[in-house]
Amino acid sequence: MTDTERADAPSSRERLLALVADVILEHGVADLSLSRIARLIGSNNRMLLYYFGSKEELLNQATLAAFERFPRINGMLGRLRGEGPGDALDPAARLLRAWADISHPDNLPFLALFFEAYGIALHLPSANRGYFTRIAEAWVPEVEQMLAGAGVPADAARLRAVQVVSTWRGLQFALLAGTPRDALDAAYAAMIADIVR
Incomplete structure (x- = not known):
């Protein structure tokens, strides 16, 4: 990861989280693989794992982000x-x-x-x-x-x-x-x- 990417990391993480929140509100979470989430938001597995560590933590964080919309x-x-x-x-x-x-x-x-x-x-x-x-x-x-x-x-x-x-x-x-x-x-x-x- 470059210095520019490191400096932009929090905003990139938040942007990804907002996109995943969109996905789970529309599709639910039951049938979502990490690959499908990545495809739906225009990212990749590696990037999602880098920011969130696991699919479970990604979905947990996205659920919290979705909560903010209500x-x-x-x-x-x-x-x-x-x-x-x-x-x-x-x-x-x-x-x-x-x-x-x-x-x-x-x-x-x-x-x-x-x-x-x-x-x-x-x-x-x-x-x-x-x-x-x-x-x-x-x-x-x-x-x-x-x-x-x-x-x-x-x-x-x-x-x-x-x-x-x-x-x-x-x-x-x-x-x-x-x-x-x-x-x-x-x-x-x-x-x-x-x-x-």
Whole structure:
């Protein structure tokens, strides 16, 4: 690699990542080989491996890049923390708004990609350890912080945060499977009422 290529490396990596995010949002990840990805984005296997190390890490990073394109889901945590309109909302209202953000119809392509990528990653758990760590840690600290800020004791805030995030995952799955949105909204609202009581 030349000095010019080294200097350009971060932008080249980001450009490739954006192209792969385009591909996985359009085609999913199940039937994508590294060669097919390279062909679809006009690159080659060697370049993708240089920047990402493995197909698994490339897909993990591309999934995260795709996440950035869904502003309702991407901005949900800021709104949950009260960084914007409605900061004075009580914890129940914030949690209800978070589910409305996550389940918005605009986010369905990302939710489908998320579950597809997760299912594939389960077949190679050792190669996807970083992905599973990110998934396990995602959103829980923010929900915990919001609950603690609302006066929920630390141990209870952590437990309830895990409960809320786990419920979000299950509701997302049910939404994609065709469960009526109003039934999911009602079930979630009942659970949130119990949590913040």
